[in-house]
Amino acid sequence: MSDPREALAGQLAEAVASALAEDLRHQPRALLVVSGGSTPVAFFRALAATPLEWARVDVTLADERWVEESDSDSNARLVREELLQHEAAAARFVGLKTAAGTPEEGAEEAAARLEALAWPASVVVLGMGTDGHTASIFADSPELELALATRDPLVAVRAPSQRQPRITLSADRLHRARRHFLHITGDAKRDVLARALPGDDARELPIRAFLACPLAIYWAP
Numbered sequence: 639m640s641d642p643r644e645a646l647a648g649q650l651a652e653a654v655a656s657a658l659a660e661d662l663r664h665q666p667r668a669l670l671v672v673s674g675g676s677t678p679v680a681f682f683r684a685l686a687a688t689p690l691e692w693a694r695v696d697v698t699l700a701d702e703r704w705v706e707e708s709d710s711d712s713n714a715r716l717v718r719e720e721l722l723q724h725e726a727a728a729a730r731f732v733g734l735k736t737a738a739g740t741p742e743e744g745a746e747e748a749a750a751r752l753e754a755l756a757w758p759a760s761v762v763v764l765g766m767g768t769d770g771h772t773a774s775i776f777a778d779s780p781e782l783e784l785a786l787a788t789r790d791p792l793v794a795v796r797a798p799s800q801r802q803p804r805i806t807l808s809a810d811r812l813h814r815a816r817r818h819f820l821h822i823t824g825d826a827k828r829d830v831l832a833r834a835l836p837g838d839d840a841r842e843l844p845i846r847a848f849l850a851c852p853l854a855i856y857w858a859p
């Protein structure tokens with residue numbers, strides 16, 4: 639029997655590629671917003687191998703750790719190494735990390751880069767932590783309420799639970815997409831999602847800010 643997580647990654651890649659292709663029939667460029675972390679690797683590899691007019695696709699991140707791309711924690715590095723390969727190498731990547739020393743100092747330049755992209759995004763792919771965070775909207779961060787409420791595109795985040803300062807697309811900006819996918823695996827995340835679904839306080843479990851997008855949930859054991 640095939641690995642359920644590999645099968646899920648392939649199904650998600652198929653759905654995302656189909657969404658991008660559909661939008662490219664009606665507009666000059668299509669925007670894909672992806673999350674980092676470990677879960678997306680199989681999805682990125684499957685999507686990278688998918689034929690598409692990638693030269694007309696912009697890719698950006700839902701969030702970024704404020705580290706150099708040489709750092710193994712960099713989401714930009716993950717995207718370049720796992721997604722922007724093969725067929726998808728032709729896509730235009732717009733990262734969130736700038737040369738500024740902190741995300742607070744870099745947010746303005748990063749926001750200017752984002753404004754040039756084809757909003758609303760065709761697709762936003764979210765992950766989720768077992769604390770219910772998504773992107774870098776963390777329940778323990780002092781910037782939580784701002785990230786949930788601001789209409790600014792980006793928020794600098796300093797969550798005590800996280801090793802590095804981060805920058806995240808705000809909930810408002812993440813909502814500016816035609817399609818939202820949640821890509822999670824394992825029983826622990828399934829249980830967190832089960833706890834999130836009946837509630838509505840996104841301050842407790844930030845994933846709740848996206849449960850009515852509508853949201854296509856891609857989960858495997």
Ligand SMILES: O=C(O)[C@H](O)[C@@H](O)[C@H](O)[C@H](O)COP(=O)(O)O
Pocket residue numbers: 673674675676677678700701702703713764765766767771772773774
């Ligand atoms: O930068 C990040 O870490 C992601 O954007 C983050 O929101 C991720 O989706 C979750 O933390 C899940 O991460 P895993 O896939 O590693 O469990």
